[in-house]
Amino acid sequence: MTAPLHEARPTGRGRALPDTQQGMRRRNLARVMHTVSAEGPLSRAAVASRIGLTRAAVSTLVDELIRSGLLEELGPERPGRVGRPGSALAVSGHGPAGIGAEVGVDHLAVCAIDLRGEVRARAVRYGTNRGRSPRPVIEELTELVGRIVTEAEHEGLWPAGLAVAVPGLVARDARTVVRAPNLDWHDTDLGALLPAGLPLTVDNEANFGALAELRLGEGTPRDFLHVSAEIGIGAAVVVDGQLLRGTRGFAGELGHVPVRPDGPACRCGGHGCLEQYAGEEAVLRAAGLEPGEDRVGLLAGHASDGDTAVRRALRDAGEALGIALTGAVNLLDPEVVVLGGALAGLAPWLLPSLEAELARRTAGPACPVAISRLGPEGPLLGAAHSVVRAVLDDPAAVAGRG
Amino acid sequence: MTAPLHEARPTGRGRALPDTQQGMRRRNLARVMHTVSAEGPLSRAAVASRIGLTRAAVSTLVDELIRSGLLEELGPERPGRVGRPGSALAVSGHGPAGIGAEVGVDHLAVCAIDLRGEVRARAVRYGTNRGRSPRPVIEELTELVGRIVTEAEHEGLWPAGLAVAVPGLVARDARTVVRAPNLDWHDTDLGALLPAGLPLTVDNEANFGALAELRLGEGTPRDFLHVSAEIGIGAAVVVDGQLLRGTRGFAGELGHVPVRPDGPACRCGGHGCLEQYAGEEAVLRAAGLEPGEDRVGLLAGHASDGDTAVRRALRDAGEALGIALTGAVNLLDPEVVVLGGALAGLAPWLLPSLEAELARRTAGPACPVAISRLGPEGPLLGAAHSVVRAVLDDPAAVAGRG
């Protein structure tokens, strides 16, 4: 008897609304938004039965949401059954927009999505950011953001927030980049560099990638492990639809799980960490390749050309991943493990040995491994979606603006 | 900026109360109970400021809880400050009782605690249950439960529920023992064997042990890992005060995390699992001891006598634990790792190598390791506390009975 997956419920980390009548109202607004967002066009009566309120109550909630521009009335439903047909409701395509941005090692990207999750504007600028100081990079990003914001406004949207994905560790204040090794940034407060007009959230790209998977992936599991390898190897642990951040915000450091305790030394101080076998550097070295621009493409190219050294390197990396994931799966019993980021592109050569290890070491049915369909788009989309999610979680907070 | 730990909030897994006025009322009753329970005697005004309601609202909530026998008025507080002193409130010592029971390999135990957490009655019966069929064991347990229930009633308590800890895997229905290797029980529905009068919960003893740690341990962290070794090695993962059960209910299988991937074969199908190094059997074998009755005492005795083989066996087990826990800590970033069950008694000899491995393999400050003060009492107390917790989580549900 598992929990009903289709039950839409608020997902925000701040279940902080007080148990007062106003808080109740806001939560119910959120529940209506989540339900309509998750289950497509729905009549008021359908929403009411889903969330357990009466039709009359839902009517007033919907009225308020329509007035705020968060919901739209699509008109009468096609009447398949007996009785008066309902009037279909959908989240608005002309209301708030989520602005997502990504600072990649080799590019900058910004996009805008509406509440329905449709990408309404996007911009990408290529060129390495490795070693550039934060200020010019963020200035460039700010310019892209400005362009996308005006583009979104031309489409009748108004930006509700900005979320920035960075390839590094972000402090719990969601503004400061503690360290981004591949950019060589340390303790950089992006809040001070970005325009102050929009509510800002900064987070690790792996976390945003997992968020994207949560909303856009197939089946939308509530408990899963999202493994991505851009810088090092990171995993986002999602429990009950919530990202697990850990006490100090360091959760998900899969890259430093010991795989062979007596293996080669790692810069973390340990020995035989996963990163020593499946990290980008290690795999390139094992494959006998020079680290260049498009490392993933390079590996994938050689592998599909039949380069045995590369194939062996990837097979060994998959094996190490399988061992590390066995530990994680034993500990967490997730519904599925999703390979994202660079791993998604290399999956054909990683997966056989990875799944073999996982199956071999698991009593009973092994945890399924899936490939992210979003690939490199994940973090950007997830960032934008995090803004949408915030709107769905507390519609009343944004209803005034706009 | 971490979340306020002292903020009492409902912890039950079922945040299922609808967002209606009645649901709000019930949640507020729960918040009052949690606050008073967590922060000792408190005046109405103090409760009001803690949970963010007005004094008037809290007054009516408290009235209702006092009428139900869940709260008690202790009389005027000693007036240290200016102003009229408040009237101290405390959870009742004469209201509902939580009945906890434990089916151990070598004993049966039952206890009753009041809402304050005080043990008001207890009974233990020694004698091995290994290989006995479920029915006579549960009949014996039922008799003990009956005795404790009447004893509790003599003290003015009324039993609100029964929770049974078993050394094995329990299905998600919280009634059926899927398998308990050391008892040789399989697919046993305890609900059919136990008296039907009381709401019943059956769970793994490690989970209840973690629950006890959550309420009775020092500091009461909300994110921690509770490792216990009774049968095999299990870990309870507690995230935000909630037990992580996993998709299939198999979370926490620390015993089968790979430590040395090419190590000896394990019955789980893997190789070099933690259990092969730190499991009871493995340690006894390495120590050159015969498995007898009181295995923990045997090991502890030899170790404190200076038996080098035993000490080395324990040191090696600690090392393996350290390696496995490094992985877990990297993944979850818990506030603390707590060693419970048999591990608590052997901690003096396990801890040095365990902590050394953990520190050596962790960049930055290592996760602290604590020893459970509850030791073998944990599961029993945790079971009883789970009933109390259910009462605190929804006082309205039990107010009628009694």
Add this chain to the structure above:
DNA sequence: CTAATTTGTAAAGCGCCATGACGAAATAGT
């Protein structure tokens, strides 16, 4: 064409918390 069913809305009602005022009980200051 009527009966049945379902939807959405409106009016009345009720529960719950907030507000504001009050007496009670302590301390602080003169």
Add this chain to the structure above:
DNA sequence: ACTATTTCGTCATGGCGCTTTACAAATTAG
């Protein structure tokens, strides 16, 4: 000693939000 101040608990009033009940509208079934 006496007053002013502060805080506590309670009461009456009010507002807000959901439910109940009723009804018109729109469809299908017979």
